[in-house]
Amino acid sequence: MKDIDWGSLGFGYVQTDKRFVANFKDGAWDEGALVDDPMVTMSECAGVLQYAQTCFEGLKAYRTEDGRIVTFRPDLNAARMADSCRRLEMPVFPEDKWVEAVVETIKANIDFVPPYGSGATLYIRPYMFGINPVIGVKPANDYQFRVFCTPVGPYFKGGVKPITIRVSDFDRAAPNGTGHIKAGLNYAMSLHAIVDAHNQGFAENMYLDPKTRTKVEETGGANFIFITKDGTLVTPKSDSILPSITRRSLCVVAEKYLGMKVEHREVFFDEIKDFAECGLCGTAAVISPVGKVVDHGNEICFPAGMEEMGPWTKKLYDTLTGIQMGRLEAPEGWLVEIK
Numbered sequence: 581m582k583d584i585d586w587g588s589l590g591f592g593y594v595q596t597d598k599r600f601v602a603n604f605k606d607g608a609w610d611e612g613a614l615v616d617d618p619m620v621t622m623s624e625c626a627g628v629l630q631y632a633q634t635c636f637e638g639l640k641a642y643r644t645e646d647g648r649i650v651t652f653r654p655d656l657n658a659a660r661m662a663d664s665c666r667r668l669e670m671p672v673f674p675e676d677k678w679v680e681a682v683v684e685t686i687k688a689n690i691d692f693v694p695p696y697g698s699g700a701t702l703y704i705r706p707y708m709f710g711i712n713p714v715i716g717v718k719p720a721n722d723y724q725f726r727v728f729c730t731p732v733g734p735y736f737k738g739g740v741k742p743i744t745i746r747v748s749d750f751d752r753a754a755p756n757g758t759g760h761i762k763a764g765l766n767y768a769m770s771l772h773a774i775v776d777a778h779n780q781g782f783a784e785n786m787y788l789d790p791k792t793r794t795k796v797e798e799t800g801g802a803n804f805i806f807i808t809k810d811g812t813l814v815t816p817k818s819d820s821i822l823p824s825i826t827r828r829s830l831c832v833v834a835e836k837y838l839g840m841k842v843e844h845r846e847v848f849f850d851e852i853k854d855f856a857e858c859g860l861c862g863t864a865a866v867i868s869p870v871g872k873v874v875d876h877g878n879e880i881c882f883p884a885g886m887e888e889m890g891p892w893t894k895k896l897y898d899t900l901t902g903i904q905m906g907r908l909e910a911p912e913g914w915l916v917e918i919k
């Protein structure tokens with residue numbers, strides 16, 4: 581294992597040894613290979629630089645209690661990236677090869693997988709972009725698909741302490757736009773809003789649906805979970821939010837492991853004051869409890885408070901991370917072992 585102070589890692593980039601690179605040219609993908617060079621060289625007029633033709637994914641590898649290295653549901657990331665590519669007029673990198681590229685990249689950087697119990701994990705970032713010169717507004721002809729990985733600590737400072745967020749006046753997605761895919765452009769849209777939120781002392785933005793601004797959507801990098809006072813897990817449904825793999829997994833965990841009722845439905849902003857617990861979920865965030873939502877000065881405080889995760893959120897967190905770290909039995913196909 582590398583000599584890294586794993587416990588003090590934040591969510592940042594650490595250059596690792598190898599990355600996977602494949603090129604799409606003349607209508608076909610090459611085999612791809614692991615390379616040493618972390619730099620990307622491209623035309624000044626590359627499609628990604630001019631018209632932001634790029635999408636990405638994020639998943640993690642974990643060391644389990646019994647010393648295995650696993651990654652979590654990579655097939656779902658492969659499928660979601662294929663959806664992103666189709667929406668952005670980019671060529672799909674075949675899903676089975678996509679998972680292989682992720683596995684090979686983890687293997688090639690195995691000494692960067694943080695130790696069990698350190699609080700850190702290996703974050704894997706597959707991404708694709710238009711690479712040839714494009715000046716008229718149209719899709720590129722040539723693309724590069726890359727996978728790198730970097731060891732990371734918690735996404736939110738303070739780890740799992742409840743955060744305060746605000747309702748954003750900016751939108752991150754448009755009705756009938758690209759909110760449901762992992763396009764770089766969605767994150768560019770959110771940068772001003774997140775800097776502004778941080779400047780005002782908030783950890784994140786709660787985005788409302790861009791059409792009516794009455795329904796809860798998601799944050800810049802995670803889906804919402806809510807728990808009712810009688811212990812039902814409620815998750816917002818919308819065409820303009822990213823279908824989080826963590827959220828979909830938590831719905832299974834809630835129902836099958838914890839015996840909770842689960843509802844995936846539209847959630848009106850007006851009803852959130854009645855929930856007992858609120859959290860953000862995603863690969864980077866895992867589950868981050870939300871203690872308070874501020875809507876233009878009006879504070880909505882969840883009964884679980886600002887000191888600790890609420891009891892249901894904690895159960896969901898412990899069960900999900902228990903599965904990911906090999907302490908609890910995973911549903912069939914959820915863990916892919918790196919050997």
Ligand code: PLP
Binds near residue numbers: 802803823826862863
């Ligand atoms: N929503 C957005 C906008 C995201 O960027 C992410 C991160 O991937 C998520 C939700 C959570 O998705 P997942 O659980 O698949 O990581």
Ligand code: COI
Binds near residue numbers: 802862863864
């Ligand atoms: C993730 O959770 O993987 C994300 O992509 C969120 C953020 C880092 C963009």
